[in-house]
Amino acid sequence: MKKNSFVTRFLFLIPALLAALILALLAAGCGPVKKEGSTPAPTPAPVPAATGLNPRVLEMEKALLAQLEPLPQLNTGDKIGALVITLANPFWVGIKESYEQAARELGVQVEVMAAPTEGDKKSQLETLEAMVAKDYKALIVSPIEPFNLVPGVVKATQRGIKVVNLGPPINKDEVVKNGQDRRPHSCKFRRPGQAGG
Amino acid sequence: MRSKIFEFPEQTAGKWYFLLQSFLPQLLLTFFLIVMVSFLSVTSPHFLKWENIRNILDQSALNIILGTGMALVICSGGIDLSVGAVVALSGVLMALAVKGGAGAPLAVAAAVMSGAFVGTANGLLISLLKLNPFIVTLGSMSAVRGLALIITGGIPIYGFPPAIVFWGSGNFGPVPSSVVLAGITALAAAFILNWTRLGHYALSIGGNEEAVRRCGVPVNFYKTVIYIFCGITSALASLNVTARLNTAEPTAGWLFELDAIATAVLGGASMRGGEASISGTVIASLTLGVLRNGLTILSIPSYYQQLAIGLIILTAVIVSEIKQSSTPA
Numbered sequence: 001m002k003k004n005s006f007v008t009r010f011l012f013l014i015p016a017l018l019a020a021l022i023l024a025l026l027a028a029g030c031g032p033v034k035k036e037g038s039t040p041a042p043t044p045a046p047v048p049a050a051t052g053l054n055p056r057v058l059e060m061e062k063a064l065l066a067q068l069e070p071l072p073q074l075n076t077g078d079k080i081g082a083l084v085i086t087l088a089n090p091f092w093v094g095i096k097e098s099y100e101q102a103a104r105e106l107g108v109q110v111e112v113m114a115a116p117t118e119g120d121k122k123s124q125l126e127t128l129e130a131m132v133a134k135d136y137k138a139l140i141v142s143p144i145e146p147f148n149l150v151p152g153v154v155k156a157t158q159r160g161i162k163v164v165n166l167g168p169p170i171n172k173d174e175v176v177k178n179g180q181d182r183r184p185h186s187c188k189f190r191r192p193g194q195a196g197g
Numbered sequence: 198m199r200s201k202i203f204e205f206p207e208q209t210a211g212k213w214y215f216l217l218q219s220f221l222p223q224l225l226l227t228f229f230l231i232v233m234v235s236f237l238s239v240t241s242p243h244f245l246k247w248e249n250i251r252n253i254l255d256q257s258a259l260n261i262i263l264g265t266g267m268a269l270v271i272c273s274g275g276i277d278l279s280v281g282a283v284v285a286l287s288g289v290l291m292a293l294a295v296k297g298g299a300g301a302p303l304a305v306a307a308a309v310m311s312g313a314f315v316g317t318a319n320g321l322l323i324s325l326l327k328l329n330p331f332i333v334t335l336g337s338m339s340a341v342r343g344l345a346l347i348i349t350g351g352i353p354i355y356g357f358p359p360a361i362v363f364w365g366s367g368n369f370g371p372v373p374s375s376v377v378l379a380g381i382t383a384l385a386a387a388f389i390l391n392w393t394r395l396g397h398y399a400l401s402i403g404g405n406e407e408a409v410r411r412c413g414v415p416v417n418f419y420k421t422v423i424y425i426f427c428g429i430t431s432a433l434a435s436l437n438v439t440a441r442l443n444t445a446e447p448t449a450g451w452l453f454e455l456d457a458i459a460t461a462v463l464g465g466a467s468m469r470g471g472e473a474s475i476s477g478t479v480i481a482s483l484t485l486g487v488l489r490n491g492l493t494i495l496s497i498p499s500y501y502q503q504l505a506i507g508l509i510i511l512t513a514v515i516v517s518e519i520k521q522s523s524t525p526a
Contacts, residue, residue: 018512019232022488022505087498116499119451121442123499126256130493133249134241147355147443151366155248171355174443178366 075107081136082112083128085144085167089118092142095167099140111136121148128152132159142167147174154179221520222465222513223477229509230484237491244494251373257486258379259437263453264460264478265386266430271461272390273423274403274470275323275330279315280457282341283431284438284450287311289345291361291436292354292445301360309432315341316428320421338454345447353446357439365440375437382430387475389426399423403470459506460485463513467521484509 082099084092096112103110113131115124121144131139132155139156141163143149153175156163217224237244263280270277287308294304315337322333367374390396398419401409410416434453439445462468463484464477485506492502 018508019229021508022233023236111496113493113496114499116503119448121444122259122438125442126252126489127493127499129252129256130249130490133246133252134243134494145353145444150443151441174356178362 077107077109078137079109079111079135080138080140081131081134082110082140083124083131083149084112084114084142085124086116086118086120087114088116095142115144119144121145125149125152129155132156132161136161138162138164140164140166141170143170144168146171150174150178218520222463222517223474223480225516226463226477226480226484226513230480230487233484233487233491237487237494241491241494244491247371249490249494251371253483253486253490254376255373256490257482258373258375259434259453260456260460260482260485261379261479262382262430262434262437263457264464264482265383265475266427267454267457268461268464268466268473268475268478269386269390269396269399269423270330270427271458271466271468272403272470272473273399273420274406275420275423276334276458276468277319277424277427278331278334278454279319279338279341280427280431280434281450281453282338282345283312283315283428284435284453285345285447286315286341286348287432287435288439288445288449289349289354289447291439292357293348295357295361296354301358304361305436308435309429312428312430312432312435313425314428315431316425317421319428320424323424324417324420342447349445349447351447353444355444357443357445361436362440362443364436365438365443375441378433378437382433383475383479386426386430390473390475395419395422400471400473403467403472405471456485459510462517463510465517467517469521 080103082096084095087093087096092114096114099110099112113127115121115127117123124144125148128139128141128149129152132152139161141149141153143165146169149170153163153170157175157179234244243249267277267280290311291304291308294307295301299307319330319334319337322328322337323330364374364378369377388396390399398409398414398416401414402416402420406416431450435450438449442449460478460481461473463481464479465474466472466478488505488509489502492499492505
């Protein structure tokens with residue numbers, strides 16, 4: 001104790017340094033995200049350019065748009081959260097980029113989060129629960145499997161956040177059951193694909 | 198409370214200095230936790246909402262349950278790598294019991310029994326055959342995971358009765374049921390470690406196994422009981438995570454053992470044995486929970502979590518090493 005008491009006296013410096021490092025990391029991490037989200041595009045172009053596309057596809061898109069309700073107001077700056085499966089898979093990186101591009105075109109902010117790996121169902125649920133605690137207007141979720149996001153979706157609907165299910169379907173019966181177990185009122189949940197953006 | 202036996206503080210050192218020294222890892226961790234919480238509550242308006250704090254508690258519960266069992270094993274000089282695999286196996290057995298028509302209590306009992314069984318096997322192999330705990334539990338990790346895969350054919354089993362789902366996403370009033378489960382586990386572990394013969398022998402075995410054996414203590418028995426305790430905590434963790442996801446699957450609990458070891462070591466357990474702290478483990482779990490939640494709240498990709506957690510663990514090891522070399526052996 002005598003020999004090393006000099007060293008021990010300065011031990012408090014180590015976590016302080018570490019805290020500084022991690023805070024710097026947090027600051028570095030959240031910097032670019034904020035910047036990206038807060039720059040709305042000057043020219044909204046909701047209708048995609050018609051060049052080079054298969055005419056059948058355009059026809060189908062027109063028919064689809066006719067069936068949907070009229071598109072909501074653009075450039076509202078609303079914050080929308082999207083949860084994909086994992087960014088370790090290029091497919092979901094593509095989805096993330098499409099979300100961000102669509103957000104620029106429609107004049108909203110979108111933040112895309114993901115689970116660390118393809119099979120990490122628990123982390124995906126935890127990420128969704130943290131997202132529910134934030135002030136998103138709507139959430140777009142792509143669950144790893146039909147059940148893992150159910151508690152998070154129930155929390156979101158109880159807070160009045162609209163949830164859209166894109167990609168792998170979530171088990172709707174389980175969401176309703178889970179919601180009714182907690183609170184007597186019925187759980188409003190949109191069917192997959194009903195309100196795709 | 199940090200437990201360490203056979204410690205002879207020098208009379209010349211002041212009482213406060215001694216207290217500071219013996220609680221150093223927990224104090225540093227608490228300091229770090231406070232810094233992080235205050236930073237996050239300033240940065241994000243959503244962090245300090247009750248709903249979010251509830252999330253953090255709910256998500257830390259799993260690590261608390263796993264970490265306390267691991268802390269006991271580590272303080273006895275061992276290690277248990279089969280924790281994640283036991284989570285998978287007991288979840289799968291619980292699901293099979295439910296599908297076979299058993300009630301919720303019976304299914305949970307089956308899960309706990311399977312955890313205890315794997316713990317017994319680990320403990321007997323390690324203590325009777327004097328095998329290295331790292332290798333034994335590495336083997337049982339693979340064997341148990343394989344068993345879970347064979348039983349289910351690799352396919353997840355969905356759908357549990359409300360009585361089981363309650364332990365994953367239910368509430369006791371405002372408190373999540375997982376937190377209650379974690380609290381009970383942590384209190385039980387703290388009681389065992391600090392006030393029972395088992396806990397004292399575990400610490401002594403970690404300090405000097407041969408000396409304890411020559412004192413006439415049935416070392417093999419106590420070592421096995423410690424591994425059984427770790428198996429049971431894994432089964433309780435399995436109850437929590439299986440109920441939360443409403444799914445029992447053979448790949449559940451992937452790498453949970455690493456999280457458990459990380460929390461136990463961060464909380465002040467020494468990999469050389471002879472030292473562990475349940476309160477430290479709880480604080481460590483909360484720290485990791487706050488870190489994960491904070492990064493998500495700030496919309497930072499999950500890859501930064503791994504970097505940050507790694508840095509924290511390395512720092513913890515450095516601090517505990519310096520502390521050990523400065524205390525009289």
